[in-house]
Amino acid sequence: MKNRSVANHATDETPGSISAGVQLPVKAVGRPRKYASDAERKAAYLERHDLVQLNLRVTRALDEALDAYMARHAADGAGLTKSQVVENLIKSQLLRKR
Secondary structure, eight states, X not given: OOOXXXXXXXXXXSTTOTTTTOOOOOOOOSOOXXXXXXXXXXXXXXXXXXXXXXXXXXXXXXXXXXXXXXXXXXXXXXXXXXXXXXXXXXXXXXXXXX
């Protein structure tokens, strides 16, 4: 039979069937998971790319201004994320040699 559930159903209801009541094994479909959970996957990504997570609180006005900045520069094909913009600003303005 094409479908195991149909095969299981047919063997259960066929009178006098030798395999009545015997369930066929169900095979896992697809590739097995590499990580047990999403948290483990995220931790592995951060480790692989040598990243740390930094939570940043800003005012709504600053967030809106940053969104506007990113919208203007998205047309240029820059395609930067907010994290990349903040990282570049820290490197170029706070950590620069004077």
